[in-house]
Amino acid sequence: MRKRKTSNAQRRKNLEALTPLKHYRYREVKRFTNSFACVVGKGGFGTVYKGNLPDGRKVAVKVLKDTKSNGEEDFINEVVSMSQTSHVNIVSLVGFCYEGSKRMIVYEFLENGSLDQFISTRASSVAEWRRRLYYILLGVARDLEYLHYGCKTRIVHFDIKPQNVLLDSNLCPKVSDFGLAKLCEKKESIMSLLDTRGTIGYIAPEMISRVYGGVSHKSDVYSYGMLVLEMIGATNKDTVKNTTSNTSSIYFPDWIYNDLENEQQNRIYGDDLTKEEEEITKKMVLVALWCIQSYPSNRPSMNRVVEMMEGSLDALDVPPRPIFQIPMAPLRESSTLSGDISVYIEE
Template sequence: MASVSNNPNPMPNVGAIVAISVTVFVVTVAVKIWIIVCICNKAKKHTEQYRDDSRFIPLNMVKFLDDMEREKPIRFTSQQLRIATDNFSFLLGSGGFGTVYKGIFNNGTAVAVKVLNGTSDSIEEQFMAEVSTMGRTHHFNLVRLYGFCFESSLRALVYEFMVNGSLDNHLFKANKGPIIGFEKLYEIAVGTARGIAYLHEECPQRIVHYDIKPGNILLNSNFCAKVADFGLAKLCNRDNTHITMTRGRGTPGYAAPEVWLPLPVSHKCDVYSFGMLLFEIIGRRRNYMDVGLGDSQQWFPIWVWGKYEKKELKDLMDVCAIEEKDHEAVERMVKVALCCVQYRPETRPVMSIVVKMLESALPVPESLNPFSYMFSGVNEVDDSLARLAWNGGGADWSSSDVITKSTVVAETPLMRKYEITIASD
């Protein structure tokens, strides 16, 4: 008989086991990958949902973010401002357009509240001028508008508080307290120029200030300059090179000649005013008060021109008590001021160029007499002005660009860029 095997533990099929193991492994890995993908997709959708769908953001937060995006000024009530100012008991100063009071809100924020004065029409004009300009601008060298109040009993503007007040209080103050050093005054001049340059050249619409003067330059705790008081400011499209004026604007002594005469007005009127401000910073005196110059009838800017023309700026340094270490900076400021106060607007540089000249990034061109139009027998159009031209072949001012009335110079791309034109007759 044939024997029959009856082994209770036969050898397993190794190939089948390996196949099963591989299959299980692959399935496991696939499941894990699928789970990871699902989790990532869910997280992505969740993130996008919260990012794109405002329904998941509280309505008050949506409003806050929208306001922050637009930098919308806050609308205060008269009661809020009366509480903040202790019923307007802390007077900071006053001027032709309003009275300014100090206020403190519950969160400790100090503010300057400017209560507008005048007739209903003038108040509304000033209110719209300041809110429409300051409400849409933000620059380190511009004072910040926090908000406003417009009620029948109170029309007011709320600004950030500048602890060191206005520049004129430091230049012309009667009490002989601590005096700002010239190095800091130079920084104030540069900061002011940057603020004006921003208004003219960087805003969506050009903003012409019309009233640049020491009283409208405020100083924070670090004595950094902030251009303020936009009650006369006007928005203008960049395509419009000149602005129609219905009446004179600005402050006598700082306002450009074209502002008071029946002449076209452009943003160059602020350049002129800045030049006059530079003269007052240099002399630490108001331009019309020339005590100590030997001739009480002589206007300080003309006296400075005389010293510059005769190459006697050392006399200016002595009279104005300017230290030796500051002589180079003062000489640069004198040259820039003379460029800025040229009689004809087209011969004044734009403010971005003024900034570069003050910062020594560009040399300052030699200037012709900007005041000769004030003397009899001189033709202000033909003989009194430096014809400042941008050197089209490079990036520097060149003395060869000062031309006579008989010269005709073709406009170069750089001249167009920096709005410098040549008067040929």
């Protein structure tokens, strides 16, 4: 027991040396969360509580589960990687708590919660949400561009999905949950991973089988493309539900390709969209389809994705249809793969 306490204390000191973030004692966290009274989220990682710092700032406190499966590694990944970032579209970390088995991350509180929660409860019309969605997804693209090219060390997130995109009071998107992230040198194009990490439905095919190529920052590009497609489907969920209700094995982008090829795009657009809104929607779809190409070498980089999102629809071609079939995860139901293929079901 004495040896274990010494080891934990040394790890905490090492972590404090790696990051300028404030280190909170457990008793402090318990105090400003009112003994963890207000739950604002739950998942396979643990529970998120709302808190109020002494200076009046609202914060969210993620309390990680005490698990033997890569829990400590994920915690250190998140604290170290996020402490090295500063971007309008990344959740700001305030501090952390690391005492024995207690691992907690304190970050800014975002009023509108996650993208999947907000879009399922607040969308009043397809037209309204397509306009907002474009700017939200453009913000996520800019964040990934920053992680891949704007940081001193490249950061690959490996878990881009609606649950990890949070919205502030102005609906500005902020990417969160860097527990599966990996840091690598920018000159390194291929990463060496001993595990499979990501979320079913968003995980790139090369993460499952190396026949598609090596794992790299292009894995985030794939996840981003699936995020875009799912959010477009979510804003027109009645059509998507009717489309997929008779076949549980359908690969989600297949019917989008079919509609583009047959020029039957009402299922993509929905009803009552202006010509401008239809063009924005088609542009998002085409960008997403380029992002989910089977082989990483055929996907655009995130700086190119930003250019495509900001550019003209006329400059975009319809990409080839991917040759693989990986089932799309239902909205708000996902399985996270991490470490030794450990599976966590998020609620």
